[in-house]
Amino acid sequence: MTEELYQVREIESLKDMIRTGADLYKEAPAFLIKTQKGGKYHEVTHRKLEKDMNALGSRLVDLGLSGERIAIIGENSYEWILSYFAVVNGVGTAVPLDKELSQKEIANLVSVAGCKAIFFSSSYEKYVKDLDIPVKLKFELYRNEDVPFDEMDMASLLFEGRKLLSRGDRRYLDAEVNPKEARIMLFTSGTTGVPKAVMLSHHNIVSNIMNVSRIVQIRPDDRTLSILPIHHTFESTVDIMTVLYQGGSIAFFEGLKHVTKNMIEARASILVGVPLIFESIYAKLWKQAEKTKRVKALKAAIKLNRSLQKLGVDKRQKLFRDIYDNFGGRLRMIITGAAGIDPKVLRGFHDLGLEVAQGYGLTETAPIIAGTPDGERKYKKTGSVGKVIPQGEVKIIDANEEGIGEIVYRGPNVMLGYYGMPEETAEVMEDGWFHTGDLGFMDPEGWLYITGRKKNVIVTKTGKNIYPEELEQLVGEIRYVQECMVYGLDGVETGDGTTVAVQVRPDYDAIKEAFPGGMDDEDVYKLIKGIISEMNQKLPNYKRIRHVVIRDTEFIKTTTHKIKRQDNL
Structure with a gap:
């Protein structure tokens, strides 16, 4: 292996990335999209991406949204990322929202952010219709030709934006983008009460794109399948923007149950997850x-x-x-x-x-x-x-x-x-x-x-530190464990101090396969408790798991499938 860094092209902003990408990669595919559910993938070129961004951005400026915060919510799609690029590259500040949020949580976040507009996919219309927000902009993932265009529909916005550009409207094209200014607001959690929003600039993101590109090379013929929540920075920065920057292309999946089928259809060479x-x-x-x-x-x-x-x-x-x-x-x-x-x-x-x-x-x-x-x-x-x-x-x-x-x-x-x-x-x-x-x-x-x-470290009364993640890896290797969560319990069994405990969600398919005669809940508990007891013999005394809980429901998780520890206790 060589640890020499790859050469990268310098960019100052995401606008710069899209513009130089259109010049370099021209008619090469940037995105693969489906206009009909279950249909074929169609290519969107790097050049078309720039043209669509300029058209949409021009229409947003014409709607009086310059300098405003604009929320975006919906499934992974070309329309979602196009909305994001149009907003941050000459209109205002993008506020990506987690599509798993409740209606109440969405209302809370757009209020905290002070959003004046929101882009939403049609499947979220019921969440958005009662929002106290001046401008609501809808996009369809799959176009039904029988449905007439609405003036605030993505297709109409693009049509009107192209007309503005053809008449020489350069308000969006000439808009100055300060790379060091906050142009993205991302909520980390805290969907009730006072949520916490991270402010990011173009400089933050493009520096990360270039630095990732210095150590990992994407080939121009590489293609990814976008499956992680698109509002998340890992998905948007690594799977979409870094791939675009290096000249690759991104296909959007139709849902988790279609991942394998979509990979075959898109001929994906990279999977980010x-x-x-x-x-x-x-x-x-x-x-x-x-x-x-x-x-x-x-x-x-x-x-x-x-x-x-x-x-x-x-x-x-x-x-x-x-x-x-x-x-x-x-x-x-x-x-x-x-x-x-x-x-x-x-x-x-x-x-x-x-x-x-x-x-x-x-x-x-x-x-x-x-x-x-x-x-x-x-x-x-x-x-x-x-x-x-x-x-x-x-x-x-x-x-x-x-x-x-x-x-x-x-x-x-x-x-x-x-x-x-x-x-x-x-x-x-x-x-x-x-x-x-x-x-x-x-x-x-x-x-x-x-x-x-x-904040997850378990501290024993003797001052020893126990890292739950280390024990979770060991328990997770047990054949009959689907997933688990290790935590500390005060005063359990010993009456004082801290006891190491684990919640286990069994892999019932593996258990059924190994014990075709069947097992009741008590049998499952004894099976897993017994294996953990054997595992304990190889661990220092203070690290041993003393308390085992079997759960028959899934753990509460984030949209990137991380277990929310406090919510599961």
């Missing part, structure tokens, strides 16, 4: 091998492949052709983030010939702080989230005897602050350093490892 998705895919690969009685053959192929690679020979594409065909035949890279992924899964994908890149970051850092550079060494560093991005700096502060401390970061992608919350901003910002709230350490070669969240 969260660990839960990839761990599930990996488990299904081996289950399929078991069903077809090919486990032995697959293990033999992996062993052969490892031997060949030591000799400098790579035959992974041929050895595992049937696996690639299941994903459309072109998948070459998986990019994961938002949470830690099981190192065994990373190594497993690599053995099957897939490159796996991992990223770490937060909304406040737009989002990437560290990532695994292109190359083979990541196989040996599978527990790491990679190296700090080229223009960033990381320090570990208040480290314990194991070298684990809080991760603080400084770089051009650090937010401008929390909107209207100077005290909360001051709590996490100190002399330009952002306090992430995450715990971790760096190895001698500069690779960063995350051990958990500062």
